[in-house]
Amino acid sequence: MARRLKGASSADTRSAILDLIRSSGRVSRIELSEKSGLTEATISKIVRTLIDGGLVVEAGYAESTGGKRPVLLELNAASRYALGVSLDYARISLVLCDINGTVLHSHAIPGARRSKPQAVIDRVAREIGRFLTAHAVVRGDVIGIGVSGAGRLDASGGVLRSSRQTGEWEEFAIEDALGEATGLPVILENDANCAALGEFWSGRVSTAHDFATIYMATGIGCGLVVNGDVYRGASSNAGEIGHVCLDVDGPPCFCGSRGCLEVLATPAAVVRNARERRALWDRLGLREREGEDVRTSFSTIAAAAMSGDSDAAALIRRSADLLAVAVLGLTNIFDLDRIYLAGPGFAIAGPIYLEVVRDVLDRLAFMRKVHPVAVEMGETGPGAAARGAASVVLHSHLTPHHLRG
Amino acid sequence: MARRLKGASSADTRSAILDLIRSSGRVSRIELSEKSGLTEATISKIVRTLIDGGLVVEAGYAESTGGKRPVLLELNAASRYALGVSLDYARISLVLCDINGTVLHSHAIPGARRSKPQAVIDRVAREIGRFLTAHAVVRGDVIGIGVSGAGRLDASGGVLRSSRQTGEWEEFAIEDALGEATGLPVILENDANCAALGEFWSGRVSTAHDFATIYMATGIGCGLVVNGDVYRGASSNAGEIGHVCLDVDGPPCFCGSRGCLEVLATPAAVVRNARERRALWDRLGLREREGEDVRTSFSTIAAAAMSGDSDAAALIRRSADLLAVAVLGLTNIFDLDRIYLAGPGFAIAGPIYLEVVRDVLDRLAFMRKVHPVAVEMGETGPGAAARGAASVVLHSHLTPHHLRG
Numbered sequence: 001m002a003r004r005l006k007g008a009s010s011a012d013t014r015s016a017i018l019d020l021i022r023s024s025g026r027v028s029r030i031e032l033s034e035k036s037g038l039t040e041a042t043i044s045k046i047v048r049t050l051i052d053g054g055l056v057v058e059a060g061y062a063e064s065t066g067g068k069r070p071v072l073l074e075l076n077a078a079s080r081y082a083l084g085v086s087l088d089y090a091r092i093s094l095v096l097c098d099i100n101g102t103v104l105h106s107h108a109i110p111g112a113r114r115s116k117p118q119a120v121i122d123r124v125a126r127e128i129g130r131f132l133t134a135h136a137v138v139r140g141d142v143i144g145i146g147v148s149g150a151g152r153l154d155a156s157g158g159v160l161r162s163s164r165q166t167g168e169w170e171e172f173a174i175e176d177a178l179g180e181a182t183g184l185p186v187i188l189e190n191d192a193n194c195a196a197l198g199e200f201w202s203g204r205v206s207t208a209h210d211f212a213t214i215y216m217a218t219g220i221g222c223g224l225v226v227n228g229d230v231y232r233g234a235s236s237n238a239g240e241i242g243h244v245c246l247d248v249d250g251p252p253c254f255c256g257s258r259g260c261l262e263v264l265a266t267p268a269a270v271v272r273n274a275r276e277r278r279a280l281w282d283r284l285g286l287r288e289r290e291g292e293d294v295r296t297s298f299s300t301i302a303a304a305a306m307s308g309d310s311d312a313a314a315l316i317r318r319s320a321d322l323l324a325v326a327v328l329g330l331t332n333i334f335d336l337d338r339i340y341l342a343g344p345g346f347a348i349a350g351p352i353y354l355e356v357v358r359d360v361l362d363r364l365a366f367m368r369k370v371h372p373v374a375v376e377m378g379e380t381g382p383g384a385a386a387r388g389a390a391s392v393v394l395h396s397h398l399t400p401h402h403l404r405g
Numbered sequence: 406m407a408r409r410l411k412g413a414s415s416a417d418t419r420s421a422i423l424d425l426i427r428s429s430g431r432v433s434r435i436e437l438s439e440k441s442g443l444t445e446a447t448i449s450k451i452v453r454t455l456i457d458g459g460l461v462v463e464a465g466y467a468e469s470t471g472g473k474r475p476v477l478l479e480l481n482a483a484s485r486y487a488l489g490v491s492l493d494y495a496r497i498s499l500v501l502c503d504i505n506g507t508v509l510h511s512h513a514i515p516g517a518r519r520s521k522p523q524a525v526i527d528r529v530a531r532e533i534g535r536f537l538t539a540h541a542v543v544r545g546d547v548i549g550i551g552v553s554g555a556g557r558l559d560a561s562g563g564v565l566r567s568s569r570q571t572g573e574w575e576e577f578a579i580e581d582a583l584g585e586a587t588g589l590p591v592i593l594e595n596d597a598n599c600a601a602l603g604e605f606w607s608g609r610v611s612t613a614h615d616f617a618t619i620y621m622a623t624g625i626g627c628g629l630v631v632n633g634d635v636y637r638g639a640s641s642n643a644g645e646i647g648h649v650c651l652d653v654d655g656p657p658c659f660c661g662s663r664g665c666l667e668v669l670a671t672p673a674a675v676v677r678n679a680r681e682r683r684a685l686w687d688r689l690g691l692r693e694r695e696g697e698d699v700r701t702s703f704s705t706i707a708a709a710a711m712s713g714d715s716d717a718a719a720l721i722r723r724s725a726d727l728l729a730v731a732v733l734g735l736t737n738i739f740d741l742d743r744i745y746l747a748g749p750g751f752a753i754a755g756p757i758y759l760e761v762v763r764d765v766l767d768r769l770a771f772m773r774k775v776h777p778v779a780v781e782m783g784e785t786g787p788g789a790a791a792r793g794a795a796s797v798v799l800h801s802h803l804t805p806h807h808l809r810g
Contacts, residue, residue, distance in 0.1 A: 210639065222738070226631070233740025234615065235775045240737040243771045245730045246653050257733065257769045322653065328662065329649040330738065333627070335638025364662045366648045370640045 013038070017046050019398045021056055021075055022100060023203070028062050028070035047073060054079045055099070075099055080141050082397075083131075083184070084390030085124060086148040086191065086383070087112055087174070088217075090295060092124060093386035094131055099143075099398065101201040101391055105135050106383050117172040125181035143397050144185035146389030147174060148194040150219065187392055191215055192239055193230045194388030195342040196223025199378050201391040211338040212330060213378055214241070216345025217385070218294050219266045220323065222330065229395075242266065244326050265322035267298035267345050270315050274301055280311040295344065302349035313352070320353045324360035331373055332366045342378030343385070350377050418443070422451050424803045426461055426480055427505060428608070433467050433475035452478060459484045460504070480504055485546050487802075488536075488589070489795030490529060491553040491596065491788070492517055492579070493622075495700065497529060498791035499536055504548075504803065506606040506796055510540050511788050522577040530586035548802045549590035551794030552579060553599040555624065592797055596620055597644055598635045599793030600747045601628025604783050606796040616743035617735060618783055619646070621750025622790070623699050624671045625728065627735065634800075647671065649731050670727035672703035672750050675720050679706055685716040700749065707754035718757075725758045729765035736778055737771045747783030748790070755782050 020035055021027055029047060033040045050056040057076045061069040077098040084095045090111040096104045109127050112120045132139060151169075179186040189197075192215035199213050213223045222239035224231040231238050242262040243255050250259020263269060271294050274281055284304055286297050304312035327339060339357070346353055354377060361373040379387065425440055426432055434452060438445045455461040462481045466474035482503040489500045495516040501509045514532050517525045537544060556574075584591040594602075597620035604610055604618050610630070618628045627644035629636040636643050647667040648660050655664020668674060676699050679686055689709055691702050709717035732744060744762070751758055759782055766778045784792065 226636070231631075231739075234742035235740055235772055237772050237775065238738065238740040240740070240771045243737045244649075244734040246650060248651050248727065248730050255769065255771055257730075325650045325653050325662075329734065332645040332648045333643065333735065333738065334636075335640055335643040335645070337639035364660065366645050366660055367640055367642050370642065 013042075014046055014049065015398050017043065018050060018055060018075070021050075021073055022398065026059055026062075026072040026074045028072055030070055032073075077102065080143050081137055082143050082390040082393035083128065083145040084148070084194075084386040084388065084393070085128075085145060085178075086194075086385035086389060087120070087124075088150070088385075089113060091382070092120075092127075093383045094124075094127060095383055095386045095390055096131065096135060096137065097387065097390040097394070099394060101198075101203075101387075101394055103383070103387055103390075105131070106386070107131055108382070117169050117174070118177060121174065121177045121181055125178060128182055139183065142184055144187060144393045145178060145182065146194065146392040147178065147186060147188045148191045148385040148389040148392075149174065149188060150191050150217065150221070187396055189230075189389065189392045190221060190223075190237070190239075191217065191343070191385045191388070192221030192223040193232075194223070194385050194392055195378065196225050196230060196340075196388070197391040197395050198384060198388030199340050199342065200225055200228075201394060202379070209338060210334070210336065211340065212239075212327075212334065212336055213340040213342050214323070214327060215343040215385075216267065216323075216341070217343050218268050218345075220261055220326075220345070224334065241326055241330060244329060246322055246325055261322060261326045265319040265326070267319075268294050270301060270319050271297045273315055273318075274312075277311060277315075280309075280315075283309075284312070298345065299348055302347075305349050305352060316349050316352050317356065320349075320356035321360075323353065324357045327357055328360055328364055331361060335367055337367075337371050337373050339373065339375045340378035341375065342380060344380060344382055346377065347380040347382075350380055418447075419451055419454065420803050422448065423455060423460060423480070426455075426478055427803060431464055431467075431477040431479045433477055435475055437478075482507065485548050486542055487548050487795040487798035488533060488550040489553070489599075489791040489793065489798070490533075490550060490583075491599075491790035491794060492525070492529070493555070493790075494518060496787070497525075497532075498788045499529075499532060500788055500791045500795055501536065501540060501542065502792065502795040502799070504799060506608075506792075506799055508788070508792055508795075510536070511791070512536055513787070522574050522579070523582060526579065526582045526586055530583060533587055544588065547589055549592060549798045550583060550587065551599065551797035552583065552591060552593045553596045553790040553794040553797075554579065554593060555596050555622065555626070590798075592801055594635075594794065594797045595626060595628075595642070595644075596622065596748070596790045596793070597626030597628040598637075599628070599790050599797055600783065601630050601635060601745075601793070602796040602800050603789060603793030604745050604747065605630055605633075606799060607784070610743070614743060615739070615741065616745065617644075617732075617739065617741055618745040618747050619728070619732060620748040620790075621672065621728075621746070622748050623673050623750075625666055625731075625750070629739065646731055646735060649734060651727055651730055666727060666731045670724040670731070672724075673699050675706060675724050676702045678720055678723075679717075682716060682720075685714075685720075689714075689717070703750065704753055707752075710754050710757060721754050721757050722761065725754075725761035726765075728758065729762045732762055733765055733769055736766060740772055742772075742776050742778050744778065744780045745783035746780065747785060749785060749787055751782065752785040752787075755785055 020032055029043050033043045055076055056073050058071050059074045060072050062072050077100045080099050082097045086093045088111050092109050092111055095106040098104055175186045175188050195215040196213035210226050215221045220242050222241040224239050243260045245257060245259050246261055246264055247259030251263055252258050253260040253263040284300050301312050302316060305316040341353055358375045365373050425437055434448050438448045460481055461478050463476050464479045465477050467477050482505045485504050487502045491498045493516050497514050497516055500511040503509055580591045580593050600620040601618035610616060615631050620626045625647050627646040629644050648665045650662060650664050651666055651669055652664030656668055657663050658665040658668040689705050706717050710721040746758055763780045770778050
C-alpha cells in the first residue's frame with residue numbers, strides 16, 4: 001500500500017488517505033503516516049484539505065502513548081453522497097449511500113421492460129430528481145451515479161446487453177445519456193462487478209485480499225477483485241462465468257456455444273426445467289407470464305425446495321451442482337481462496353447453494369492440500385446491485401484506482 | 406508505468422530503468438526521463454550506477470534535435486547471465502541466457518525419472534558447474550537460477566507435483582536445496598508461468614498487454630500475465646486450466662473431479678485414446694514403455710495427423726476441439742484478447758490446434774462483437790520451459806515486480 005501511495009499523483013494520494021480514514025473508522029495522523037508510508041508533514045497537509053473540504057472531521061482523542069493525546073480523525077459520512085441505480089428489466093432500484101457506503105434510502109420503480117432506452121433514462125433521471133428532493137439532498141453533494149446493468153459493456157459507455165430482447169440498448173450510451181439528463185457524473189458497471197465492489201465496501205474483505213463474487217439474478221455473473229480493484233480484462237467484461245462450458249455436447253446456448261452454465265444452471269434454466277415437470281409446475285401454481293416471472297417462478301421453486309418439496313429440491317440441487325463445478329474451474333484458474341455468493345438468486349435457496357459449493361471446493365479444489373477456499377454468502381437483497389453500483393462511485397472517487405484503465 | 410516507478414523503492418527504480426533500457430534497445434537519458442516520469446537528474450544518477458556496475462554501456466549518439474546529439478545507452482548484454490533449468494521427468498534442460506534473454510548455450514541431461522529429489526538436485530548442481538566452466542562463465546556473473554517444474558507449488562519453495570508417481574517431491578524444498586548446492590539464488594516457477602514470462606521476454610508482447618500462454622507438454626497448463634507480471638493467485642498456482650471441467654458426467658480425473666481437460670485432451674489423453682484404436686496403434690508402431698513415451702507417442706500421432714492419417718487427425722482434432730472450449734471459457738472469464746500456444750506439445754501439430762482454437766474463439770468468444778481475440782504460436786522447442794525459467798530470473802531481477810507476493 002505504502003508504495004502505491006508514494007507513487008500516486010496528489011489527487012490519488014488524497015483519495016487514498018481518505019480511504020485509509022474510512023477503512024480505519026477512527027485514526028490519528030501518526031497512524032495514517034505509519035499505514036501510508038507518507039511523512040507526518042504530508043499527512044497533515046492532506047488532512048487539512050480534507051477537513052477544509054468538509055470530508056473529514058476531528059472526533060476526540062486517542063489514548064496517550066506518553067506525550068499529548070493524538071487527535072482522531074473520521075470520515076464526515078454525511079458530507080457527500082453516492083447514488084446507485086440498477087437498471088433491470090423487471091425493476092429499477094435506486095439507493096442513496098453516504099461516503100461510508102451505508103445505505104441511507106432506497107426506492108424501487110417499474111423496470112425497463114420493452115421501453116426505448118432514452119425513455120427509460122429520462123424516467124430514471126426524473127425519479128432521481130424526486131428522490132433527492134424527498135430526502136433533502138443537494139445535487140452538488142452527490143459525487144456521482146453508479147449504474148448497474150446486466151450484459152456486456154463497451155468502452156463508449158454503452159451496454160451490449162447480449163440478450164435476445166433488448167437489442168436497442170446495444171448502441172445506447174447510458175453514461176452519456178444519464179449524465180446529460182441529471183447533470184451528474186455517471187459510471188456504468190456490470191451487475192456482478194457492482195456486487196463484488198459492494199462486498200469490498202461492506203468492510204468484510206481486506207484491501208489485500210483477492211476474491212470472486214458470484215452474482216445470480218436471472219443469469220449468473222462473476223466479479224473478480226484483484227489487488228483491491230475489479231479485474232476488467234481487455235474490454236471491462238472479465239468474469240463472464242455464464243458462458244463457461246460444462247458439457248461440450250450439451251444443449252445449445254444463445255451465445256452460439258453448447259452446455260454453458262447459462263443454459264444449464266441459471267434461475268432461467270431452473271424455471272425452464274420446472275416447466276417440463278408438469279406435476280411440479282402445477283403443484284407450485286407456476287404460470288407462463290412475461291417479464292418478472294423468471295425471478296418470481298424461481299423464488300417459488302426455491303421456497304418449495306427449502307421447505308422440503310423433493311422435486312423442487314432436485315432442480316435446485318442440480319443447479320447448485322453445476323454452479324459448483326463452474327466455480328471449481330474459476331477457483332482453479334484464479335487460485336482463489338475466498339468466494340462470495342451474492343444477488344437475489346441466492347435470497348431463498350442460498351443455504352443449498354452454499355452447502356453444495358463448499359462441499360465441491362472442499363473435496364475437489366486443485367489447491368485443497370495447499371490452502372482452503374472460504375465460501376460465504378454476500379448480499380442477496382433486491383437492492384444488492386444498486387448498492388454495489390453506489391460502491392463503484394465511492395471506489396472510483398475515494399481510492400487511487402482508475403476505473404476503465 | 407510512470408506512477409509505479411515514482412513510487413518504487415530505489416532498488417526497484419534501478420531495476421525498472423534497466424528494464425526500460427532493455428525494452429528500448431538503445432535509448433537516451435532524455436527519453437528515459439520521458440518514459441519513466443523521473444527527472445533527468447534522477448535518471449543520470451541511476452544510469453551512472455548502472456554504468457559503474459557494468460550493466461549498461463554508452464553506445465553512440467542519437468540524431469540531434471537542435472542541440473548536442475544525445476548519448477545512447479544500451480544494455481551490456483554479456484555482463485550478467487541467467488540460468489534456466491526445466492526439471493522434467495524425461496529430460497532436464499539447462500539454458501544460459503544473457504540479460505537480454507537471448508539463449509547463449511543450452512544442454513540436456515537425462516530426466517528426474519524415479520530418482521530421489523536430493524540426488525536429482527545434486528546431479529543438476531554438478532551439471533550446472535560443468536556447464537558454466539565449459540562456457541567460461543564466472544559464477545559471480547550469474548544472477549540466479551530459474552527452475553521450471555510441473556505441478557502445484559507451495560509457498561516454501563517446494564513443488565507439490567500432484568502426480569501419482571512422484572510423491573517424494575511433495576515435501577521437498579527445491580529452491581533451498583539447489584541454492585545450497587550451487588551457492589546461487591534460485592527461483593521456482595511452474596512450467597506454464599515460465600513459458601508465459603518467456604513470451605513476455607521474447608519482446609513480442611508489450612508490457613501493457615495482458616495475455617495467457619497455454620503450455621502443453623504431457624499435460625496442459627496456463628500462465629496468465631496481468632499488468633506485466635504473472636498472475637499468481639492465493640498460492641502461486643493460478644492458471645490451472647487442466648482441471649477445468651468440460652463434461653460434468655465425463656470420465657473421472659485423478660484430481661477427484663470428472664471430465665477435466667486433463668483427462669480428455671492432453672497429450673497423455675490422446676495417447677490413451679490411441680491405445681484403444683488398435684489398428685492405428687499398430688500402424689504407427691506405438692509401443693508400451695515407461696517415461697518418455699507419452700511425449701514420443703504423442704509426437705508420432707501428431708506427425709501422422711499432419712501427414713494425413715485420418716484416424717490420427719481425428720484424435721488430434723478432438724483434443725484441439727476440447728482445448729479450444731477450455732480456452733474459450735478462460736477467454737470469457739478473463740476477457741482476454743491475446744493468447745499464445747507454447748510448449749513441446751504444439752511442436753508438430755501446432756497448426757491444427759492453432760486453426761481450431763482460432764476458429765472457436767472467432768465464432769464463440771462472448772466478446773467477439775466488442776473485440777477480436779488474437780491467437781498465436783509461442784515457443785514450442787524442447788527448451789521452451791528452461792528458457793522461460795531463465796526469463797523468470799531476469800524478470801525478478803530487472804523489473805520492479807516481486808515474485809511471490
